[in-house]
Amino acid sequence: MTKVGILTSGGDCPGLNAVIRGAVLKGTTVHGQQFVGFLDGWRGLVEGNVMDLDRPTVRGLSHEGGTILGTSRFGPYQGPNGGAENIARTLDRLGVDAVIAIGGEGTAAASQRLYDEGIKIVGVPKTIDNDLDRTDYTFGFDTAVEIATEAIDRLRTTGNSHKRCMVLEVMGRGAGWIALHAGTAGGAHAILIPEHPETMEQICAWVTSVRDRGRAPMVVVAEGFTLPGMTEVYSTKGLDGFDRPRLGGIGEVLAPMIEERTGIETRATVLGYVQRGGVPTAFDRVLATRLGMAVTDLVARRQWGNMVALHGTDIAAVHFDEALVDHKRVPLERYQEMRVIFG
Ligand SMILES: Nc1ncnc2c1ncn2[C@@H]1O[C@H](COP(=O)(O)OP(=O)(O)O)[C@@H](O)[C@H]1O
Ligand SMILES: O=P(O)(O)OC[C@H]1O[C@](O)(COP(=O)(O)O)[C@@H](O)[C@@H]1O
């Protein structure tokens, strides 16, 4: 019987538990596989820290946010027990034949490296920002868009009451998908994303034209947005575990600038981690469940070095290295499609 170890790595997002449940249910019933979970991402694999995963453990999990396995930004090459050789020994000791790594581009890069060094590993793509290439959507993104859209709807009523300009900052480090989708759904008057800088003059022109029609302007900005002339993303919170700037706060920077230049009272709201917490939407549960089920097929077929992906409505297999060539950013045409109705 094949024993499979599952781990969740990198930032969490709603749907991770549904992947775990999908994998355990299909893996045990269809492929006769047995499962354990590595605790806290790669750390559990490196340190050999596992929990059993069987049918009762995953009961009712698909609607639960977060990950029952825990996650971290610990890397598989970190520490005295890190590296492919040590990991192979640990897997041997635990009787684990294969690894399923659920994570984003960092996790996929680490998985690719381990695969190159002989570890039997497959993956499931995860990113709240929806910026992993070679998969149409990632689970968690739809939930984040839903939460951000509700925030826009709520900010709109208070903005209207006070005739204020409301700025909502959402996640999106290098890709503005959450801002674009939530801003579109919520009817924002301007959507600002990392891929396409806009000048302060243009932003204020949109805001002013909305006010001149007697409406309260709504601006949605992704945390990775930069104004022309800014050489770095806005960050005041130091670096994360992988030496990237911790983002957040560009909305608070823009609000007083808009107020000063337009004379319109402006308030900023940073949505932050609310976007990543709680119950996944039905769409995300379905996607996560299907990906979890499909990744057990990769194990059964011994398609090491691949991750599952959504292509249209089908689940496909994609090599880690193919998925890592590019980030999936918002194309200019896709942004311009909405930009024509800003203001
Ligand atoms: N190129 C790499 N080689 C080895 N390990 C990596 C690499 N990139 C990321 N990692 C490890 O994988 C962890 C997860 O990656 P990270 O980018 O934080 O999350 P995500 O998988 O969500 O993108 C990182 O904290 C790091 O320890
Ligand atoms: O504070 P943390 O956990 O590092 O996460 C914050 C960052 O992770 C993100 O949510 C993106 O992560 P993923 O795309 O890997 O899900 C960014 O939008 C945000 O800047």
Ligand SMILES: [Mg+2]
């Ligand atoms: Mg990453």
